[in-house]
Amino acid sequence: MKAFSLLMSEKDFHSITTAEIARTAEVTEGLIYKYFKDKKDLLYQVLNEHFFEFQAKIENRIANEKTCIEQLEVIIFSSLESYTANRIFSKILLLEVRNSLDFFESCAYEMVRKYTTTILSIIEKGIETGELKPETDPHILRKVILGAIEHACLGEIIFGREFDIDETSTGIANIVFNGAKA
Amino acid sequence: MKAFSLLMSEKDFHSITTAEIARTAEVTEGLIYKYFKDKKDLLYQVLNEHFFEFQAKIENRIANEKTCIEQLEVIIFSSLESYTANRIFSKILLLEVRNSLDFFESCAYEMVRKYTTTILSIIEKGIETGELKPETDPHILRKVILGAIEHACLGEIIFGREFDIDETSTGIANIVFNGAKA
DNA sequence: TCAATAAGGTAAGTAACACTTACTCACAAT
DNA sequence: ATTGTGAGTAAGTGTTACTTACCTTATTGA
Numbered sequence: 151m152k153a154f155s156l157l158m159s160e161k162d163f164h165s166i167t168t169a170e171i172a173r174t175a176e177v178t179e180g181l182i183y184k185y186f187k188d189k190k191d192l193l194y195q196v197l198n199e200h201f202f203e204f205q206a207k208i209e210n211r212i213a214n215e216k217t218c219i220e221q222l223e224v225i226i227f228s229s230l231e232s233y234t235a236n237r238i239f240s241k242i243l244l245l246e247v248r249n250s251l252d253f254f255e256s257c258a259y260e261m262v263r264k265y266t267t268t269i270l271s272i273i274e275k276g277i278e279t280g281e282l283k284p285e286t287d288p289h290i291l292r293k294v295i296l297g298a299i300e301h302a303c304l305g306e307i308i309f310g311r312e313f314d315i316d317e318t319s320t321g322i323a324n325i326v327f328n329g330a331k332a
Numbered sequence: 333m334k335a336f337s338l339l340m341s342e343k344d345f346h347s348i349t350t351a352e353i354a355r356t357a358e359v360t361e362g363l364i365y366k367y368f369k370d371k372k373d374l375l376y377q378v379l380n381e382h383f384f385e386f387q388a389k390i391e392n393r394i395a396n397e398k399t400c401i402e403q404l405e406v407i408i409f410s411s412l413e414s415y416t417a418n419r420i421f422s423k424i425l426l427l428e429v430r431n432s433l434d435f436f437e438s439c440a441y442e443m444v445r446k447y448t449t450t451i452l453s454i455i456e457k458g459i460e461t462g463e464l465k466p467e468t469d470p471h472i473l474r475k476v477i478l479g480a481i482e483h484a485c486l487g488e489i490i491f492g493r494e495f496d497i498d499e500t501s502t503g504i505a506n507i508v509f510n511g512a513k514a
Numbered sequence: 515t516c517a518a519t520a521a522g523g524t525a526a527g528t529a530a531c532a533c534t535t536a537c538t539c540a541c542a543a544t
Numbered sequence: 545a546t547t548g549t550g551a552g553t554a555a556g557t558g559t560t561a562c563t564t565a566c567c568t569t570a571t572t573g574a
Contacts, residue, residue, distance in 0.1 A: 162431050164346070168561055178524050183562065219513065245431040249344050254490065286512045290484075290503035297479030302472075308436065321472035329511030330468045331401065350532060360553050365533065 151196050158238045163193060163246045190250065193242060198258045200239035204232045205261060212268070218276030219327060225269060226299060227319040233303040234315060240307050244300055266292065291326070298322045333378050340420045345375060345428045372432065375424060380440045382421035386414045387443060394450070400458030401509060407451060408481060409501040415485040416497060422489050426482055448474065473508070480504045 153175035157166045168189060172179040186192040208228045215221045233240040243262075247253040269292050276282040282291075302318050305311045335357035339348045350371060354361040368374040390410045397403045415422040425444075429435040451474050458464040464473075484500050487493045 162433065164431070167559085169559090177522095179561085180525080180563080181523060184522075189561065248486075248490070249346070249427040249431070251344070251490070280514055282512050283510075283514050286507070287499075287503045290480075290500060291507055291512050293483045293500075294476060294480040294504060294507050297481070297483030298476040299479070301475045301479030301482065304430075308430070308433070317469075318472060318475075321469045322476060325468070325473055325476050325511070326507060327511050327513040328465075329507070329509050330464050330473050331509040332462055332465045349530080351530090359551095361532085362534080362554080363552060366551075371532070 151192065151199065154192055155196055155238050158196070158241060163189075163242075190252070193246060194253065194256050194258050197239065197242045197247060198261070200236055201243070201258060201261050204236075204239070205265060207232070208265070209268075212272075218272055218279065218281045219323075221272050222269070222276075222295065222326075223319070223323045225272075226295065226322050227315065229299045230302060230315045230319050233299070234306055234313075237307060240303055244304065244307060266296065269295065294326055295322075298326070333374065333381065336374055337378055337420050340378070340423060345371075345424075372434070375428060376435065376438050376440050379421065379424045379429060380443070382418055383425075383440060383443050386418075386421070387447060389414070390447070391450075394454075400454055400461065400463045401505075403454050404451070404458075404477065404508075405501070405505045407454075408477065408504050409497065411481045412484060412497045412501050415481070416488060416495075419489060422485055426486060426489060448478065451477065476508055477504075480508070 154166070154171050157170060157174060168179050168182060171192075172182060175182075182192070186195065208225065211224045211228055212221050215224050233244075247258070253259055270288055273282065273286070273288040273291050277284060277286055277288065299322070302313065302322065306313060336348070336353050339352060339356060350361050350364060353374075354364060357364075364374070368377065390407065393406045393410055394403050397406050415426075429440070435441055452470055455464065455468070455470040455473050459466060459468055459470065481504070484495065484504065488495060
């Protein structure tokens with residue numbers, strides 16, 4: 151997994167060969183298949199490992215906030231932070247796993263679901279308490295928030311283009327909560 | 333390209349074999365390589381074809397709108413419409429091409445850039461004319477809009493889950509322009 | 515104490531796949 | 545008549561993910 155992560159920072163999943171992984175890990179190719187079902191399984195496991203830490207950190211932070219808007223701001227900030235701090239994790243999650251249907255049956259996807267479900271319930275609570283407009287569609291608000299986060303990170307992952315997390319985070323929150331219309 | 337498109341509606345890029353493409357097109361495998369550099373090139377060409385129509389339609393519609401907000405609303409609606417009307421195009425653009433760096437050097441990506449540049453200049457004009465808040469960061473607003481559009485379509489592409497274009501479109505516009513905060 | 519079992523590891527495959535090569539044929543243009 | 549070109553093919557080739565059969569060294573339980 152360490153060898154694979156290293157290679158993932160250099161090139162994309164498909165151009166990494168099993169021979170290369172074995173050579174980097176200083177074992178033989180066959181051994182990989184003692185521990186992993188296939189190459190994709192290795193990918194998912196690496197994703198899982200990173201995602202676990204991400205999940206733990208973010209849930210902790212959410213618990214510290216009171217208002218719905220503050221919680222969502224924490225989610226936006228923490229997601230951006232995690233994505234930029236861990237390029238391999240981001241690359242796998244945003245670019246690699248999605249084009250294979252079997253990911254959506256993996257346990258890693260279960261964690262993604264849990265995370266997005268949390269977001270949805272925060273939004274719903276916000277509408278109930280009157281923090282958010284009553285006509286807000288929770289699913290659409292979630293799509294806007296998640297889409298914005300992911301799109302913001304793509305440039306970084308693909309081109310290595312850096313961005314200011316604070317600035318982007320408050321920028322997204324500002325548009326999503328206050329709107330861009332004058 | 334027709335054969336490939338057909339196969340793309342059934343499975344993902346990587347599980348389509350050259351043999352299968354050839355069989356579907358009723359030619360031999362070798363002939364594919366007379367017209368396309370490699371399998372990826374075929375993918376990019378199909379994307380290009382679809383993208384061309386998309387671009388033409390959308391530019392036309394934008395020209396018919398006067399205000400910046402109306403133009404952006406047209407972009408949101410038309411993008412959702414195009415993505416849902418053309419699942420193969422969407423699948424390639426949102427899931428397949430991104431994980432390969434050479435896409436970003438292809439002419440297809442040039443068209444994507446042109447499209448996103450148009451969006452940016454509409455936003456900038458909106459800030460100038462006072463339609464949008466002066467403190468709006470144009471790049472971030474673009475990220476939020478594009479991210480929301482793309483994220484909204486992912487569920488449809490991946491799970492075949494359908495959604496109401498009008499509802500989603502006005503929902504996104506509502507959040508982005510008016511904000512979700514009460 | 516010692517065989518049985520399992521854990522860690524390897525070398526040498528194999529089938530499938532993307533892609534190449536060397537060729538044929540039809541048919542226009544010179 | 546000859547030459548060049550575009551369309552097409554059959555039969556490869558090298559690489560790649562994955563498998564098999566085997567070896568070695570600990571651990572364990574009767």
